[in-house]
Amino acid sequence: MNASPEPSSIAPPAAGSGGDAALASRLAARDAAALREVIGLHAAALHRVAYRMTGDAHEAEDIVQEAVLRLWDQAPKIAARHPVGSQAAGALRLGGWLQRVVTNLAIDRLRRTRRLSDGEVPDSADDAPLADALIAADERDGQARALVLALPERQRAAIVLTYYEELPNAEAAEAMDMNIKAFESLLHRARAALRQAFASQGDAP
Amino acid sequence: MSVSEPDQGAPILPGSALARRLDDYAVPGLSAGFADRVLSAAEARPPATLTPLPQLRRAPRSGRGWRLGRGIAIGVASFGLLATAAAATGLLQQFDIPVPSAGKVWASITGAASAAPPVAVTAAAVAKPAPSEAAARTPVEIVGPVDTPEELAEAFRRIDEVRQGRLNARSERIDQRIESAIERRRAAGLPPPTAEEEAAFRTRIEAERARREQIADERIAARRAEMQRKIESGEALTREDILRPLREDRQALQRQERLRQLQAMSPEQRREALRRLPPQQRRALIEEYRARRAGAAGAQPTPSAAPAPDPVPAPAE
Numbered sequence: 001m002n003a004s005p006e007p008s009s010i011a012p013p014a015a016g017s018g019g020d021a022a023l024a025s026r027l028a029a030r031d032a033a034a035l036r037e038v039i040g041l042h043a044a045a046l047h048r049v050a051y052r053m054t055g056d057a058h059e060a061e062d063i064v065q066e067a068v069l070r071l072w073d074q075a076p077k078i079a080a081r082h083p084v085g086s087q088a089a090g091a092l093r094l095g096g097w098l099q100r101v102v103t104n105l106a107i108d109r110l111r112r113t114r115r116l117s118d119g120e121v122p123d124s125a126d127d128a129p130l131a132d133a134l135i136a137a138d139e140r141d142g143q144a145r146a147l148v149l150a151l152p153e154r155q156r157a158a159i160v161l162t163y164y165e166e167l168p169n170a171e172a173a174e175a176m177d178m179n180i181k182a183f184e185s186l187l188h189r190a191r192a193a194l195r196q197a198f199a200s201q202g203d204a205p
Numbered sequence: 206m207s208v209s210e211p212d213q214g215a216p217i218l219p220g221s222a223l224a225r226r227l228d229d230y231a232v233p234g235l236s237a238g239f240a241d242r243v244l245s246a247a248e249a250r251p252p253a254t255l256t257p258l259p260q261l262r263r264a265p266r267s268g269r270g271w272r273l274g275r276g277i278a279i280g281v282a283s284f285g286l287l288a289t290a291a292a293a294t295g296l297l298q299q300f301d302i303p304v305p306s307a308g309k310v311w312a313s314i315t316g317a318a319s320a321a322p323p324v325a326v327t328a329a330a331v332a333k334p335a336p337s338e339a340a341a342r343t344p345v346e347i348v349g350p351v352d353t354p355e356e357l358a359e360a361f362r363r364i365d366e367v368r369q370g371r372l373n374a375r376s377e378r379i380d381q382r383i384e385s386a387i388e389r390r391r392a393a394g395l396p397p398p399t400a401e402e403e404a405a406f407r408t409r410i411e412a413e414r415a416r417r418e419q420i421a422d423e424r425i426a427a428r429r430a431e432m433q434r435k436i437e438s439g440e441a442l443t444r445e446d447i448l449r450p451l452r453e454d455r456q457a458l459q460r461q462e463r464l465r466q467l468q469a470m471s472p473e474q475r476r477e478a479l480r481r482l483p484p485q486q487r488r489a490l491i492e493e494y495r496a497r498r499a500g501a502a503g504a505q506p507t508p509s510a511a512p513a514p515d516p517v518p519a520p521a522e
Contacts, residue, residue, distance in 0.1 A: 064239075144229035144230040164227075196213065
């Protein structure tokens with residue numbers, strides 16, 4: 001499996017030290033090298049989040065591309081709000097900003113897909129001798145993915161951000177535009193749902 | 206929660222069974238040239254595509270004035286709701302508080318002359334449809350379980366309506382995605398497809414869509430015939446009877462589709478596709494193929510002298 005390496009956090013160590021403000025300033029000046037730098041710093045982590053949210057590599061790339069392009073579009077405003085050397089510059093975290101956009105885009109797409117999904121109509125249960133085997137095999141298939149993708153969108157985002165990306169609750173809450181209490185409640189429900197689903201897969205100890 | 210029952214929402218401990226299962230969810234890397242594509246798209250991005258963004262920080266709340274005003278507004282609205290509910294339930298009459306009717310209130314606002322009973326006006330103005338026409342227009346109401354042919358037909362009609370809406374929306378989405386893919390190619394400096402290529406591509410999509418719809422239609426017809434038989438034999442169907450099997454079997458369909466795609470690949474592509482799957486999925490697919498092949502062999506009493514090669518060769522491990 002061509003799995004990407006998994007650094008633990010979206011934000012690079014330089015984030016928050018004013019480096020992001022300088023980067024934003026270069027983006028605002030339409031410096032393509034700065035955009036490449038942003039992609040190099042954040043795209044892999046953003047892609048992980050988007051992929052684990054959607055379960056689709058192409059969709060995930062689309063989401064990351066859209067988020068980066070939005071940053072490109074908005075860079076002048078962001079740079080104006082966080083001038084290099086100012087106190088505000090130290091608070092700017094482009095990784096967190098991108099994370100929020102990616103999370104919201106993924107949730108939006110999942111909701112839209114859910115609305116549009118399902119032209120599929122199942123075959124009759126008794127018409128194929130292999131139907132049972134298929135269903136049984138399906139139950140064994142992709143159990144890890146199935147566990148995560150079975151969660152509702154927001155619960156899924158909470159698990160992806162805190163478990164897979166190891167973000168602190170406060171940062172994950174910020175990425176989801178929630179206050180910390182509401183996020184912790186959501187995370188609690190998400191873990192409970194995950195455990196129940198895991199138990200129902202039959203492999204839980 | 207009892208002491209013996211663990212907290213279901215507790216953090217997931219590293220090394221636990223659940224954590225091991227979750228860790229199986231691997232992520233493929235970004236495709237080659239991703240950065241270049243984004244850069245090309247950024248450089249070609251016209252200013253008109255600027256989209257509003259979420260604010261970096263929450264908009265600062267205005268001061269105490271708005272909070273006070275909001276509190277008053279909520280209070281007034283709540284009081285109004287409670288008062289309306291009390292009037293509607295007759296609670297106020299029990300305490301001998303007179304409650305004017307809506308007609309009286311309207312008359313007090315507009316004057317007695319305009320307080321003519323509206324029912325009479327509408328009854329006079331609107332001609333009653335003929336009884337047969339009215340019967341034809343009467344919507345069928347589904348009360349409780351579906352147990353009459355009319356109710357079943359109405360359920361089918363509603364399902365068809367929703368399905369048609371989804372099909373239309375999906376077609377629009379396909380068009381949008383094709384447009385955006387072409388746009389991305391242009392932005393990346395790649396030649397866009399010619400009109401013939403695009404037409405051929407759309408034809409292929411349309412053929413695939415028609416194939417899926419045909420399968421769906423056949424299955425729908427089979428299911429509906431089965432439901433109609435049940436209704437005719439006096440059984441009642443609940444909403445769950447109609448909808449649940451669809452949801453439960455969806456995964457099996459996706460799996461069948463995946464198998465079909467694998468079969469269409471060349472051996473090298475198939476081997477590569479299998480290699481990219483997590484081991485568990487790969488094993489499941491291979492088992493499934495073997496089961497299918499065994500089933501096919503069992504169905505054919507005259508096996509060939511040289512058995513056909515396994516459509517999905519086990520990858521070298």
